[in-house]
Amino acid sequence: xxxxxxxxxxxxxxxxxxxxxxxxxxxxxxxxxxxxxxxxxxxxxxxxxxxxxxxxxxxxxxxxxxxxxxxxxxxxxxxxxxxxxxxxxxxxxxxxxxxxxxxxxxxxxxxxxxxxxxxxxxxxxxxxxxxxxxxxxxxxxxxxxxxxxxxxxxxxxxxxxxxxxxxxxxxxxxxxxxxxxxxxxxxxxxxxxxxxxxxxxxxxxxxxxxxxxxxxxxxxxxxxxxxxxxxxxxxxxxxxxxxxxxxxxxxxxxxxxxxxxxxxxxxxxxxxxxxxxxxxxxxxxxxxxxxxxxxxxxxxxxxxxxxxxxxxxxxxxxxxxxxxxxxxxxxxxxxxxxxxxxxxxxxxxxxxxxxxxxxxxxxxxxxxxxxxxxxxxxxxxxxx
Amino acid sequence: xxxxxxxxxxxxxxxxxxxxxxxxxxxxxxxxxxxxxxxxxxxxxxxxxxxxxxxxxxxxxxxxxxxxxxxxxxxxxxxxxxxxxxxxxxxxxxxxxxxxxxxxxxxxxxxxxxxxxxxxxxxxxxxxxxxxxxxxxxxxxxxxxxxxxxxxxxxxxxxxxxxxxxxxxxxxxxxxxxxxxxxxxxxxxxxxxxxxxxxxxxxxxxxxxxxxxxxxxxxxxxxxxxxxxxxxxxxxxxxxxxxxxxxxxxxxxxxxxxxxxxxxxxxxxxxxxxxxxxxxxxxxxxxxxxxxxxxxxxxxxxxxxxxxxxxxxxxxxxxxxxxxxxxxxxxxxxx
Numbered sequence: 005x006x007x008x009x010x011x012x013x014x015x016x017x018x019x020x021x022x023x024x025x026x027x028x029x030x031x032x033x034x035x036x037x038x039x040x041x042x043x044x045x046x047x048x049x050x051x052x053x054x055x056x057x058x059x060x061x062x063x064x065x066x067x068x069x070x071x072x073x074x075x076x077x078x079x080x081x082x083x084x085x086x087x088x089x090x091x092x093x094x095x096x097x098x099x100x101x102x103x104x105x106x107x108x109x110x111x112x113x114x115x116x117x118x119x120x121x122x123x124x125x126x127x128x129x130x131x132x133x134x135x136x137x138x139x140x141x142x143x144x145x146x147x148x149x150x151x152x153x154x155x156x157x158x159x160x161x162x163x164x165x166x167x168x169x170x171x172x173x174x175x176x177x178x179x180x181x182x183x184x185x186x187x188x189x190x191x192x193x194x195x196x197x198x199x200x201x202x203x204x205x206x207x208x209x210x211x212x213x214x215x216x217x218x219x220x221x222x223x224x225x226x227x228x229x230x231x232x233x234x235x236x237x238x239x240x241x242x243x244x245x246x247x248x249x250x251x252x253x254x255x256x257x258x259x260x261x262x263x264x265x266x267x268x269x270x271x272x273x274x275x276x277x278x279x280x281x282x283x284x285x286x287x288x289x290x291x292x293x294x295x296x297x298x299x300x301x302x303x304x305x306x307x308x309x310x311x312x313x314x315x316x317x318x319x320x321x322x323x324x325x326x327x328x329x330x331x332x333x334x335x336x337x338x339x340x341x342x343x344x345x346x347x348x349x350x351x352x353x354x355x356x357x358x359x360x361x362x363x364x365x366x367x368x369x370x371x372x373x374x375x376x377x378x379x380x381x382x383x384x385x386x387x388x
Numbered sequence: 389x390x391x392x393x394x395x396x397x398x399x400x401x402x403x404x405x406x407x408x409x410x411x412x413x414x415x416x417x418x419x420x421x422x423x424x425x426x427x428x429x430x431x432x433x434x435x436x437x438x439x440x441x442x443x444x445x446x447x448x449x450x451x452x453x454x455x456x457x458x459x460x461x462x463x464x465x466x467x468x469x470x471x472x473x474x475x476x477x478x479x480x481x482x483x484x485x486x487x488x489x490x491x492x493x494x495x496x497x498x499x500x501x502x503x504x505x506x507x508x509x510x511x512x513x514x515x516x517x518x519x520x521x522x523x524x525x526x527x528x529x530x531x532x533x534x535x536x537x538x539x540x541x542x543x544x545x546x547x548x549x550x551x552x553x554x555x556x557x558x559x560x561x562x563x564x565x566x567x568x569x570x571x572x573x574x575x576x577x578x579x580x581x582x583x584x585x586x587x588x589x590x591x592x593x594x595x596x597x598x599x600x601x602x603x604x605x606x607x608x609x610x611x612x613x614x615x616x617x618x619x620x621x622x623x624x625x626x627x628x629x630x631x632x633x634x635x636x637x638x639x640x641x642x643x644x645x646x647x648x649x650x651x652x653x654x655x656x657x658x659x660x661x662x663x664x665x666x667x668x669x670x671x672x673x674x675x676x677x678x679x680x681x682x683x684x685x686x687x688x689x690x691x692x693x694x695x696x697x698x699x700x701x702x703x704x705x706x707x708x709x710x711x712x713x714x715x716x717x718x719x720x721x722x723x
Contacts, residue, residue: 065479067479067480067482067483068479068480068482068483068486069611070526070603070605071608071610071611072636072687073610073611073636073687073688074611074687076687077611077687080686091477091480092480093483093526093527093529094527094529094546094548095529096526096527096529099529103636122504125561148478149478182474182478182479230479231479267479267482269607269608269611270607270608270611270612270613271611271612271613271687272612272613272614273613
């Protein structure tokens with residue numbers, strides 16, 4: 005009994021880690037897979053949804069870059085889309101972009117953002133961005149980091165963006181999102197307020213997100229992918245494995261994604277990224293991504309909710325995971341206690357963590373039972 | 389007498405054992421040894437501070453009862469670790485993590501009479517003073533000191549400063565320099581350590597130095613992976629229209645390596661890169677010796693690079709002979 009249940013669990017775990025393989029099957033096509041860095045990459049363009057902008061499939065996330073040389077190198081390589089925001093380095097990032105593209109403004113597309121707030125502040129934010137960027141308009145203006153469907157469909161936000169368009173300050177508008185992307189994209193598809201969506205999208209994400217991206221793209225929303233490298237990494241920690249190009253190719257092989265804006269800080273990195281244009285995933289890339297996936301597995305719970313509803317005893321173990329996140333991540337014992345305090349379960353965390361019929365599997369490979377044990381410890385400490 | 393061993397704790401145990409064995413020795417000698425022991429104990433936390441300083445609960449550094457009159461806390465404190473910082477600052481978390489981010493605390497204060505008037509405070513524990521300076525140097529935009537911490541930046545709605553291992557950001561929704569400064573002073577006093585700024589800051593020649601322009605990068609100095617970590621500083625060019633690279637003033641840089649060999653390897657790598665992408669000149673000023681080269685980098689303009697010990701020093705983007713004279717002064721400051 006024990007063996008067969010563990011076997012089933014392991015089978016499901018193996019299946020989850022094989023998701024990557026399923027995703028990538030059928031991708032080994034005839035396009036070149038070699039992606040050598042060089043002076044002239046093969047430029048690949050796509051149309052950014054209903055905006056009609058012809059953008060290179062690899063853009064540049066300028067965010068953490070402080071060196072104009074890197075931005076200039078990206079431009080020289082033929083990259084034509086640059087993503088920044090007023091909050092990056094307190095506006096310094098936009099300033100650098102403005103200086104670099106002075107005299108070249110008509111040759112590039114600039115995307116920047118603004119936070120939600122009253123009209124006075126948001127207008128002030130846009131005007132400051134334009135001054136720093138040394139331009140009269142931005143090509144794409146996004147609400148920065150929306151979290152809920154209500155925000156995506158908020159007519160006041162939409163009306164403000166329409167004003168920005170009418171005043172000639174923004175050509176196209178949209179939003180960015182770092183969590184609940186599938187839900188937000190579906191809402192955006194429904195309300196049709198947005199021209200562009202900047203979302204986290206990489207090889208670790210779910211099929212659900214991929215489907216939401218497909219629906220949004222079909223509705224004419226231009227999809228810009230960020231966090232394409234799944235959180236960054238240090239080569240040294242991964243035995244010198246460098247899956248940067250593979251991760252980028254993986255995202256771009258989905259033609260519903262118009263372009264990716266990997267965050268880069270050096271000339272070598274942007275050359276490496278640019279070289280992926282016009283290439284496709286190779287078997288070797290797939291291996292590299294699988295190794296990277298293994299490296300990332302089990303490192304952190306992102307509360308994606310993808311593991312809900314798999315417990316045969318109906319234990320809402322998602323709450324345990326959430327409590328651990330609050331306790332260990334945010335150091336907020338009160339929130340952790342509240343989450344655990346409201347949990348009505350058929351068995352305790354201690355029983356749960358030893359339960360042989362547990363089918364809880366994290367698609368990212370997190371050890372769910374270990375997390376539940378941890379929740380039990382938190383509960384024990386709090387009640388002691 | 390107190391021969392160092394591998395770890396501080398071992399040394400401490402060794403000292404205690406030694407202390408137990410000295411019974412019976414002349415009183416004066418025992419006193420001397422006690423004094424040395426005391427000295428060592430006092431020095432221990434100083435020497436170990438960069439890696440093992442006791443962790444402060446960041447919430448204790450926030451203004452509390454000592455808030456400026458008319459202000460109250462309306463949100464937070466929320467503590468973020470390296471696993472949750474993304475939730476607070478999105479992708480910019482990568483920047484903080486590259487500087488050794490340990491944890492941070494965030495809180496929002498509100499003016500009681502004007503609820504729209506709010507001030508947000510972030511305190512980041514960056515682990516050590518070098519990293520706190522580094523991240524501060526990336527956010528500071530021009531030389532507008534606010535008179536708090538080891539260095540600070542103040543504009544109408546923000547005040548940034550660093551002190552010890554902490555980098556502090558204060559943002560106001562309305563122009564409110566007075567309240568921001570009061571809160572900053574309170575936080576700075578609570579941090580209250582006596583660390584000095586990174587010593588490398590003083591190595592840059594003062595003549596022509598653009599105030600507030602020194603930056604520290606933990607990786608990718610000058611936008612090159614192979615240069616690794618180091619410092620750069622902008623210099624005033626008499627003719628701003630003559631900038632060799634758009635958006636970039638002339639600069640001196642100091643790349644720091646683990647060994648002289650690593651520095652020499654980087655010198656060679658950089659030379660090969662410039663030879664391929666730009667131009668390496670046939671000769672270099674004699675005063676710089678053999679471990680140097682001069683050339684033209686497509687993105688940094690005229691370039692001179694010299695290896696000295698663990699360091700690569702360079703001048704980039706200067707016109708005429710000015711780079712040579714700045715670099716010469718720079719080299720003299722390196723022991």
